[in-house]
Amino acid sequence: MIIRREKPADRPEIFALIEQVFPEPVEAKLLRELFASREYLPELSIVAESESGEILGHVISTRGWVGESPALGLGPIGVLSAYQQQGVGSALMQASIDTANAAGEPVVLLLGSTDYYPRFGFVPADSVGIISPDPSWGSHFMALPLAGFHTGIRGHFKYAEPFNNL
Ligand SMILES: CC(C)(COP(=O)(O)OP(=O)(O)OC[C@H]1O[C@@H](n2cnc3c(N)ncnc32)[C@H](O)[C@@H]1OP(=O)(O)O)[C@@H](O)C(=O)NCCC(=O)NCCS
Numbered sequence: 001m002i003i004r005r006e007k008p009a010d011r012p013e014i015f016a017l018i019e020q021v022f023p024e025p026v027e028a029k030l031l032r033e034l035f036a037s038r039e040y041l042p043e044l045s046i047v048a049e050s051e052s053g054e055i056l057g058h059v060i061s062t063r064g065w066v067g068e069s070p071a072l073g074l075g076p077i078g079v080l081s082a083y084q085q086q087g088v089g090s091a092l093m094q095a096s097i098d099t100a101n102a103a104g105e106p107v108v109l110l111l112g113s114t115d116y117y118p119r120f121g122f123v124p125a126d127s128v129g130i131i132s133p134d135p136s137w138g139s140h141f142m143a144l145p146l147a148g149f150h151t152g153i154r155g156h157f158k159y160a161e162p163f164n165n166l
Pocket residue numbers: 021022075076077078079080083084085086087088089090091112113115116
């Protein structure tokens with residue numbers, strides 16, 4: 001398996017993957033809008049590809065904001081069901097984190113399972129002073145402070161615009 005940046009030719013396979021992984025059309029629609037948005041960051045749309053060239057998983061992070069400070073919103077992430085539980089999701093998460101760190105991004109935010117994301121260092125966002133877009137998300141709204149994080153990065157998180165159309 002290799003982990004690499006998305007290429008334009010991958011798009012049909014990425015959409016097919018997301019439609020397989022998520023039974024509702026919400027994530028595929030969101031992904032289409034994220035790809036077309038101003039907040040799209042090409043280096044943070046990452047695929048896992050098998051030796052035979054099949055796309056096994058995809059993850060995207062897009063530009064968001066904590067108050068006036070740039071930040072990243074991660075998601076959606078999906079791995080083909082036949083390849084789940086084999087480390088593909090972890091490899092995609094680690095590549096996203098490493099790329100974000102190398103780019104000097106200060107923090108990654110996501111909404112997700114408190115059983116999965118803490119293994120990558122995610123903590124409840126409110127514990128580092130970042131306020132969720134929706135208070136009902138509670139501890140499922142998580143933050144990963146990166147090397148460039150500082151305590152001046154505090155306040156309400158705003159996702160890329162397409163998240164407002166969910
Ligand atoms: C979540 C997902 C990306 C993880 O990818 P993966 O390749 O299966 O993950 P890995 O093999 O790296 O890690 C497997 C571990 O994650 C845990 N895990 C996987 N999905 C989980 C979920 N939805 N909730 C909690 N834990 C989960 C497994 O229990 C396993 O834990 P263990 O290591 O303690 O046994 C993948 O399962 C998936 O596509 N799920 C459906 C889509 C989804 O829910 N996406 C997240 C919301 S955007």
